[in-house]
Amino acid sequence: MARIGLLGGTFNPPHIGHLVCAQEACDQLRLDRVALVPAPRPPHKEVPDDPGPWTRLRLCELAVEGDERLTVEPLELGRPGPSFTVDTLRELRGRRPGDELTLVVGGDMAASLTTWREPAEILRLAMLAVAGREGLSHADIAARLAPLHDGSRVAFFDMPRLDVSSTMLRARAAAGRSLRYLVPDAVADEIGRRGLYRGRRPQETPPTEEQHRA
Secondary structure (H helix, E strand, O other): OOEEEEEEEOOOOOOHHHHHHHHHHHHHOOOOEEEEEEOOOOOOOOOOOOOOHHHHHHHHHHHHOOOOOEEEOOHHHHOOOOOOHHHHHHHHHHHOOOOEEEEEEEHHHHHOHHHOOOHHHHHHHOEEEEEOEOOEOHHHHHHHHHHHOOOOOEEEEOOOOOOOOHHHHHHHHHOOOOOEOOEOHHHHHHHHHHOOOOOOOOOOOOOOHHHHHO
C-alpha cells in the first residue's frame, strides 16, 4: 500500500508555491509521494493565453523532474466533459484499491468543499490535507466540514507564505520579465523557448503513448 497525495490545479504555469505545498504535505503527513493533477481547463473563466492542457501537463512534468517524491497524474485531461474531483478519486481508487489517497488543498478550497459534487463521498474516498492559510482558522474549516465526516478525515499541515501566483507569472512572461527563481529552471526555459503567455495560443495535440512514456 502506498500513501499518495493529489494536488489538483490548472498549473498555468506550475510554480514554486505548488511545489512547496506538495513537499510540505509529503513531509509533514508522511506521504510516499504527491502527484500534480492538471485540470483540463480553468475552473472559473477562460484564460486567453492558456497554452492548453497538454502544454500545462508538460510544464508540470518539467517542474517535478528529478524529485522522486513528486509525479504527475494526467487522467483528468483525457476525460470528456466536466472534470469532477469525486470522479478522479473513484477512478484512482479503482486502479489501485490498496492505496491510501490524500487530497491536498488550500484553506480556501477546503472551506468551499461543501459546494463540490458529492463532498461526503470525496472524504470517504480520500483524506483531506489542508494547507494553513491566514484568515481561515483550522477551527473554522473543521466546523464547516464537520457534517461531512466522523472527524477523522481532515488533517492540517503548515505551509510557508509565498506570494507567488500563476496570474502574476503570466503577466511577467507577457511583459518579457524573468521567471527565474519563481518557477523551476526547466519550466522557465520551456516558457521562454515556446514563447508561452506572450499573446498567442500555441497549437497542441495530445502526446502519443510513446511520447508520454519518454
